[in-house]
Amino acid sequence: MGEPKQERAVKTREVILHAAAEIFDECGYSGASISKIMARANVTQGGMYFHFKSKKGLAQAVLAHQQEFVHFPGGTAGLQRLIDLNFFLAHELKNNVLFRASVRLAVEQGEFGMRDDTAYQEWVEQFHAHLCVAREQGELLPEVSEREFANVLVGAYSGTQIFSNVSSGREDLPDRLAALWRYLLPGIATPQARARLRMPANARGLAA
Amino acid sequence: MGEPKQERAVKTREVILHAAAEIFDECGYSGASISKIMARANVTQGGMYFHFKSKKGLAQAVLAHQQEFVHFPGGTAGLQRLIDLNFFLAHELKNNVLFRASVRLAVEQGEFGMRDDTAYQEWVEQFHAHLCVAREQGELLPEVSEREFANVLVGAYSGTQIFSNVSSGREDLPDRLAALWRYLLPGIATPQARARLRMPANARGLAA
Structure with missing residues (x-):
């Protein structure tokens, strides 16, 4: 019963x-x-x-359930996986109302008297895990701190999607993400890794 | 009368x-x-x-008056000026209520039914102007698009200050900015320019 x-x-x-x-x-x-x-x-x-x-x-x-609302299919590993995840999240922001609402509430949480960075920190953890694999695979430059860069990327990603949302309803988010990654990669990835990395086909930018 | x-x-x-x-x-x-x-x-x-x-x-x-609320003193030019402006804005976010409120309303504008990127675009214009001087001074790598990078920086900066705000009430914003710039500089600045650039003393990160 x-x-x-x-x-x-x-x-x-x-x-x-x-x-x-x-x-x-x-x-x-x-x-x-x-x-x-x-x-x-x-x-x-x-x-x-x-x-x-x-x-x-x-x-x-x-x-609170931001991470549970997205189901990122397996496949690549390391830096390519982190890039693929970034573009997957852009797709989810357009098509997954649970994730989109969760992100909106995280951004506008001041409006209901909250100041909670849990949703941000969970993405730091997930990005950090992919960066640790990238490190094991020899893709990262020696001066990169996996934790610091995970924090940088969560901040940069958040603002990029907010700007894209007010500018174009997130239509241009893949292009903005490709540009962000193009300027970040020389500071984090070895030349060999950069030569292999690819941005998704729906973004106009290129990795190398 | x-x-x-x-x-x-x-x-x-x-x-x-x-x-x-x-x-x-x-x-x-x-x-x-x-x-x-x-x-x-x-x-x-x-x-x-x-x-x-x-x-x-x-x-x-x-x-609408975000730019009028901040008075950035003259001094350096080119990339160093853009970096100094970024750190100046971090200081203003802590100390200038007009600017802080304006930024908050720009971020939470969905709450009053607006979707207006004017405040963001004005910063793109200002960052772009400093990047054009940097180009004239020979500080930028050939593959850098001044307009594209101005857009990337406005997005990355916005999210960095939002994340810093929910994490620490913006106490850690100078450190987060220094880290952001450290990872961006290899993708935009010549090695000679990077060797000269300095982060403000209150940030723990270093430019080169």
């Missing part, structure tokens, strides 16, 4: 989170409301309050 | 803008209100409505 009830609760929670992401994505934090989200999710007040007590709680849940 | 009245109006407008910046800086857009700003500026409703009709109009005015 317990099983199906629990499954239903998990499913309801997912439906609510998805509806919340859609509303936050469309209206921002201050324009969103519990009642709008309930209507979009088609859940009762009881169903909503079993999972979430407030709009802020909903925003925190959408913000 | 007209002169003093006009002067008084200009002064009142400045007082209102400063009060609006303080309130937006403290409360964000949605937490701010015309009445809070009137109280802070110590102006009457008549005085306020002569200059600004709405909270959104006030936010747009604070956002």
Whole structure:
């Protein structure tokens, strides 16, 4: 008896989170409301309050699950994987409303009184892991600090997607990312690694 | 008779803008209100409505004057000037409430239904001008596009200050900027130029 009830609760929670992401994505934090989200999710007040007590709680849940919302397929390793991940995230920002809303809430979190860098730090960890593989593969210059560069890249990436969003609704994000990487690579990668690295075909820039 | 009245109006407008910046800086857009700003500026409703009709109009005015709020003293030229300007802006973000509020509104503008990249584009123009001087001075590598790199730098800078703000209230911004520049310089500057460039003393990183 317990099983199906629990499954239903998990499913309801997912439906609510998805509806919340859609509303936050469309209206921002201050324009969103519990009642709008309930209507979009088609859940009762009881169903909503079993999972979430407030709009802020909903925003925190959408913000907190940023990494779970993206599923990056396996393939390459090291620097090429880090580059591929960067372009994959650009694609997800256009097509994945849960991820896009989560990023928007992370950027605009001051609007609901938060100052939490967890979402940023999780990307630092993930970028750092790929840089450690790059180091093992001999792709990084000796003077590069994997942790420092992971921090630099998270900051640079965040601002690049924000600028691209206000400029073009993120249409030009692949081109902006290709340019960012083109200027960063000479400072981090060996000439041999740079000669092998490729930017995705939908970006106009080139790695080398 | 007209002169003093006009002067008084200009002064009142400045007082209102400063009060609006303080309130937006403290409360964000949605937490701010015309009445809070009137109280802070110590102006009457008549005085306020002569200059600004709405909270959104006030936010747009604070956002629109970003460049006027910072007064970068003259001195160096070319790449060193661009680096010095970047660190000067980090200092201003901590100490100049008009600039800080303007940047916050530019980042969180989605919250009041705007998507305007003017503030970003004005920095592209200013960075571009310094890069053109750097080109004339022979500091840039041949493959660098001054306009493209100005765009890359505005994006990278924006995200770096946002990440620094949520991580440390911008305490670590000089260090993050020094790291960003350290990884960017090999991709844009000649070895001779890099040997001459210096990061400000309050940042732990080094240019070369």
